[in-house]
Amino acid sequence: MPGLLSAAAAVVLSLAIHALVPVLPAMTLAVVLGLLAANVPGLAAWSAGRARPGLDFAGKHLMRSGIVVLGLKVSLVDVMGLGGPALLLITGVVLAAFAGTYGISRLFRLTPPVSLLIATGFSICGASAIGAMAAVRRIRQQDTVLPIALVTLCGTLAIGVLPLLVQPLGLGPERFGAWAGASVHDVGQVVATAQTAGAAALAVAVVVKLTRVVLLAPLVAVAGLQHRHALHRRNRAGTVAGGSAGDSAGAGTTGGRPPVVPLFVVGFLALAALRSTGWLSPAVLDAAAMLQDLLLGMALFGLGSAVRIGQLLHTGIRPLLAALASWLLIAVLGLGAAVIMIR
16 A cells, blocks of 8 residues: 555646646656655655555556556547558558667667567557557566666657657657657657647647557557467477476476467457447546556656666666667668658
């Protein structure tokens, strides 16, 4: 309870700051407050001690709940309204960004799990996508710390850098909005970036971004199936190699195999379908948006509170260089897509 209450208080503070300074996304602020809680003397002892169980619970379980509620932001009708060519183009950008970011991360000698999480967060929707992929692949929560820190850093960088390039690149509002939606990581960061160019840019950015969010479900489902298949092959190999001893070991690990499609992914798709029916009133959608902010904000605060800056610095410069190179790749891919989509 102490950890959950502190996470809830941090979200309230994040939302208050966002209301005063709209350019600062509330979810990014939640991560930053978590970082402060983990590294400011006095608060660090609290977040590592009495508050830790609740913060870990928030980082794992509330993240999944928040992803489910995120489905209510996705209108499949709006997504389909982009048209077939635009949908194929955005899908191509996401796949190219995912593959390219994973390749860059491995080139900088980051571990496969960390590379996978960075690729997922950068190509889809930031920290929430990292949480979804970590849950499906059963990656340890401590291994999500570095990817979330990097995706938060680069998303915040986009808020400051992309608007400065509107004039040099000669981008109109709609084209800039498409660029922000196709290349910025988190939904809140997309809104903060696109709104600098007005309502027209924001409208395009949100639809393009939510199209990327829809792709979270199939990407995570495929990753879960691949992981399940890999565990099945490993268990069979252990059975063949170990005889009866292998049989008992294989039986024990087979029972722990992940589901074919995680329940939170099913929930995300179900709520997206419900939103697309048009049955829900604006008041219900507004309440759902507040609930999503609370759940994801608490989760991100919990994850941020596990980041020790000293330990992060010990990882060296390679992760940061990999993240910046990936950010540049996605920015170029997104700009290309925006130029093609908005003529």
